[in-house]
Amino acid sequence: MAVSENRPGPHTGPLAGYALLRSLGKRVVRPGGAELTRAMLTALGDLSGLDVVEIAPGTGTTASAIVTQGPRSYTGVERDALTTSALKRVLDGRGTVRVADAAATGLGAGSADVVVGEALLTMQGDTGKDAILAEVHRVLRAGGRCAVHELALRPDDLADEVKQDIRRALARPLKVNARPLTVREWTVLLSRHGLTVERAETAPMALLEPRRVVADEGLPGAARLARNILSDPAARDRVREMRRVFRAHRESLAAVALIARRTASS
Ligand SMILES: C[S@@+](CC[C@H](N)C(=O)[O-])C[C@H]1O[C@@H](n2cnc3c(N)ncnc32)[C@H](O)[C@@H]1O
Numbered sequence: 598m599a600v601s602e603n604r605p606g607p608h609t610g611p612l613a614g615y616a617l618l619r620s621l622g623k624r625v626v627r628p629g630g631a632e633l634t635r636a637m638l639t640a641l642g643d644l645s646g647l648d649v650v651e652i653a654p655g656t657g658t659t660a661s662a663i664v665t666q667g668p669r670s671y672t673g674v675e676r677d678a679l680t681t682s683a684l685k686r687v688l689d690g691r692g693t694v695r696v697a698d699a700a701a702t703g704l705g706a707g708s709a710d711v712v713v714g715e716a717l718l719t720m721q722g723d724t725g726k727d728a729i730l731a732e733v734h735r736v737l738r739a740g741g742r743c744a745v746h747e748l749a750l751r752p753d754d755l756a757d758e759v760k761q762d763i764r765r766a767l768a769r770p771l772k773v774n775a776r777p778l779t780v781r782e783w784t785v786l787l788s789r790h791g792l793t794v795e796r797a798e799t800a801p802m803a804l805l806e807p808r809r810v811v812a813d814e815g816l817p818g819a820a821r822l823a824r825n826i827l828s829d830p831a832a833r834d835r836v837r838e839m840r841r842v843f844r845a846h847r848e849s850l851a852a853v854a855l856i857a858r859r860t861a862s863s
Pocket residue numbers: 615624625626627652653654655656658674675676677680697698699700714715716717
C-alpha cells in the first residue's frame with residue numbers, strides 16, 4: 598500500500614519537513630510566509646476571468662486567496678491525495694483538483710493564463726526542476742505568466758562551497774533534497790524554459806521564527822502549533838533542528854517570489 602508522507606504518526610522517520618510541520622498544524626509552509634504570497638498575488642494583478650493553475654497547492658491557503666478573486670477556472674495539481682481533501686474543502690466547488698505530478702499535469706497545452714507554484718521547485722534536483730518548468734511552459738498560453746515562491750540563496754555571487762554546505766545542512770532536518778538557488782540562478786533557469794522574469798521580490802526566510810509563525814497562523818494557530826510541538830519530543834527535536842539550521846544560515850537564505858512571462862515566441 599502506498600504510504601503518504603503526510604500521514605500522522607510518530608515524527609521520527611522520513612516525513613519531509615513540510616509534511617511534519619503540517620501534521621503538527623502549520624498551514625503556511627513556504628519560505629516567505631503569507632506576506633510574500635500576498636505580495637506575489639498583488640503583483641499578478643486581477644485574476645478574475647483568467648484560467649489559473651496552481652501546482653502543489655498543499656492544503657490550499659493560496660488557493661483560497663485565488664478563488665476569492667473569481668478566476669474563470671482554478672485547477673490545483675497536487676501529488677499527495679490525502680492533502681487534496683483539505684484543498685477540496687477550501688475550494689468548496691470553486692475549482693477542480695487533480696491528483697497528479699506537477700511535471701505531468703495532464704492539462705491541455707496552452708490552457709492556462711497563470712500558473713502559481715510555491716515551495717515546490719526548491720525540493721527538486723536539476724532534472725526535477727527542468728521537468729516541472731517544461732510542463733509550466735507547455736500549459737501556459739503565449740503571454741501567460743507563472744508566479745513562483747521559493748527559497749533563495751544570497752548574494753548572487755555566493756561561493757559554490759558555501760552553497761553546497763547550506764544544501765547539505767538543509768537536507769538533514771528537512772529530509773528533502775533542498776536545492777535553493779540564488780535569485781540570478783532562478784532567473785536564468787526560468788529563462789531557459791522560455792519564461793522571462795518581469796519581477797522579483799525577496800523577503801527574509803523566517804518560516805519558524807515566532808513573529809512569522811504568529812503572522813502566518815494567527816495567535817490561536819501559533820499556540821496550537823506550539824502545544825503540538827511541545828507534546829511530541831521527536832517532533833520538537835526536529836523542528837528545533839530545522840530552526841537551528843535556518844538561523845545558522847540566515848545571512849545566506851531568503852525567500853523569493855518571481856513573476857515570469859511566457860513570451861509569445863518561446
Ligand atoms: C512545501 S509543500 C507547499 C505547499 C503549498 N504550495 C504551500 O506553499 O503551502 C509542498 C507540496 O508539494 C507537493 N508536491 C511535492 N512534489 C510534487 C510534485 N512533483 N507534483 C505535485 N505536487 C508535489 C507536496 O505534496 C506538498 O503538498
